[in-house]
Amino acid sequence: MNIDTNTVVSISPGLRLQFEKAQDTWVLLYPEGMVKLNQSASEIMQRCDGERKLSDVVKLLEKDFEQTGLEPDVLSFVEHALEQKWVELRNE
Amino acid sequence: MNNPASSTNTAISKPGPPLWLLAELTYRCPLHCAFCYNPIGFDQVDQELDTQGWIKTLREARELGSVQVGFSGGEPMLRPDLEELVAEARSLGYYTNLLTSGVGLTAERAKALKEAGLDHVQLSFQDSTKELNDFLSNTKTFDLKNKVAAIIKDNNWPMVLNCVIHRMNIDYVDKIIELALDLGAETLELANTQFYSWAKLNRDSLLPSREQIEKAEAVTGRYREKYGDKISIIFVVPDYYEHRPKKCMNGWGNVFLTITPDGTALPCHTARMLPGLEFPNVKEHSVSDVWYESEGFNRYRGKGWMKEPCRSCPEQDDDLGGCRCQAYMLTGDPNAADPVCDKSEHRSVVDEAVAKAQDNIAAEAHPLVFRDPKESKRLSAGKDGANVLLPS
Numbered sequence: 411m412n413i414d415t416n417t418v419v420s421i422s423p424g425l426r427l428q429f430e431k432a433q434d435t436w437v438l439l440y441p442e443g444m445v446k447l448n449q450s451a452s453e454i455m456q457r458c459d460g461e462r463k464l465s466d467v468v469k470l471l472e473k474d475f476e477q478t479g480l481e482p483d484v485l486s487f488v489e490h491a492l493e494q495k496w497v498e499l500r501n502e
Numbered sequence: 503m504n505n506p507a508s509s510t511n512t513a514i515s516k517p518g519p520p521l522w523l524l525a526e527l528t529y530r531c532p533l534h535c536a537f538c539y540n541p542i543g544f545d546q547v548d549q550e551l552d553t554q555g556w557i558k559t560l561r562e563a564r565e566l567g568s569v570q571v572g573f574s575g576g577e578p579m580l581r582p583d584l585e586e587l588v589a590e591a592r593s594l595g596y597y598t599n600l601l602t603s604g605v606g607l608t609a610e611r612a613k614a615l616k617e618a619g620l621d622h623v624q625l626s627f628q629d630s631t632k633e634l635n636d637f638l639s640n641t642k643t644f645d646l647k648n649k650v651a652a653i654i655k656d657n658n659w660p661m662v663l664n665c666v667i668h669r670m671n672i673d674y675v676d677k678i679i680e681l682a683l684d685l686g687a688e689t690l691e692l693a694n695t696q697f698y699s700w701a702k703l704n705r706d707s708l709l710p711s712r713e714q715i716e717k718a719e720a721v722t723g724r725y726r727e728k729y730g731d732k733i734s735i736i737f738v739v740p741d742y743y744e745h746r747p748k749k750c751m752n753g754w755g756n757v758f759l760t761i762t763p764d765g766t767a768l769p770c771h772t773a774r775m776l777p778g779l780e781f782p783n784v785k786e787h788s789v790s791d792v793w794y795e796s797e798g799f800n801r802y803r804g805k806g807w808m809k810e811p812c813r814s815c816p817e818q819d820d821d822l823g824g825c826r827c828q829a830y831m832l833t834g835d836p837n838a839a840d841p842v843c844d845k846s847e848h849r850s851v852v853d854e855a856v857a858k859a860q861d862n863i864a865a866e867a868h869p870l871v872f873r874d875p876k877e878s879k880r881l882s883a884g885k886d887g888a889n890v891l892l893p894s
């Protein structure tokens with residue numbers, strides 16, 4: 411899949427991302443179910459706010475974690491998240 | 503634990519939180535499904551938890567880490583405080599699911615539920631009428647589902663359609679799938695009847711034949727190929743046709759906590775039938791005590807309770823011995839292997855039911871017993887109220 415980094419990513423309607431104290435982890439909630447996110451997945455998802463372009467999500471992560479070259483990792487996660495219908499893409 | 507050998511090496515680690523809270527708000531229901539999972543003696547339960555009782559339960563369970571809550575029943579729309587409970591649950595951080603037959607879900611109440619923060623509606627497509635054969639052509643049911651599905655869409659809720667599948671409707675899965683597509687459901691659960699309570703009474707009439715199941719699976723497969731991007735279709739074969747039992751509730755007291763209308767806490771909604779077990783009530787105990795300390799929840803946690811063939815079975819982590827209620831109902835022994843397992847010495851009871859299901863005449867000879875208060879009274883006469891589940 412070729413994902414255009416100019417698109418905006420948002421969490422799919424009906425799903426909710428939240429931090430769970432009892433499990434000490436970020437989870438994604440959907441009808442009658444839940445996935446626990448690992449750290450990098452949760453950092454990416456938290457920045458997919460429905461406003462930012464994918465390229466800006468990458469930039470923000472690189473800034474916050476003082477790293478470069480994160481794009482391939484982010485894209486491969488977003489691809490997975492799209493398959494799972496966790497997120498949606500929108501052209502601006 | 504009266505076997506010293508097992509008690510020395512079964513250090514039970516602390517269980518995780520009850521992630522899934524099922525709030526059975528009421529046993530009252532306008533429908534009369536012949537496969538109803540409510541206890542046979544539901545009519546004897548008249549003391550429903552009040553609003554404050556539910557709010558206390560929601561708070562305490564959330565504190566322990568519950569994160570999904572399902573409001574079910576009976577028909578939860580019959581509780582006028584549903585909106586208040588949803589609002590409380592949502593503000594506590596739950597993902598809130600409503601499991602309804604759609605009866606009573608008007609546009610007005612839907613709006614109020616939306617404002618309360620309801621996250622999702624699971625609409626069950628079950629037949630309210632006694633003419634089961636008219637299942638799909640019954641216009642009353644059809645109009646209602648149509649209307650409710652539109653209301654769900656209008657409120658942007660994700661829609662899961664749930665249809666209980668049995669001998670009398672399994673030949674129409676294509677129509678059911680078409681309907682789900684028309685209604686715009688994202689998920690369709692074709693849930694084969696589980697044979698407890700009312701469905702157990704009606705088992706001979708409800709268990710499909712092998713041929714019916716194979717046909718339905720093939721049809722489902724074809725629709726999946728064609729419409730896989732639009733709808734996800736879940737089809738589960740009845741466990742009677744399997745050789746290994748299901749891992750019931752994903753493990754006893756592992757993630758599921760059911761609170762029945764009167765406040766009794768159960769590891770699954772049929773557990774009350776098990777002999778010699780007491781289940782605590784949230785009116786008298788905190789949810790934490792219920793979940794971590796009660797004998798009812800601890801008895802079948804893990805594997806310490808197992809006997810042969812489960813005890814030395816290499817597959818014990820896969821299914822944890824199956825369902826305790828099914829073991830009890832079909833073998834009379836709640837510690838036995840679930841007789842669906844072909845290692846069980848009682849597998850023959852399952853085989854007999856399956857053999858009967860291949861024979862149309864035998865299967866159709868039984869009149870259906872419909873769930874209603876009158877039958878509930880009749881069947882549980884002289885027995886001890888809600889504990890009545892009539893093991894065969």
Ligand code: SF4
Pocket residue numbers: 531532533534535537538539540575576577603628873
């Ligand atoms: S299974 Fe049918 S009768 Fe039983 S509670 Fe559900 S809708 Fe009501």
Ligand code: SF4
Pocket residue numbers: 746747811812813815816817818819821822823824839840843844845846
């Ligand atoms: S013997 Fe018991 S543990 Fe082994 S597969 Fe059968 S039910 Fe499961």
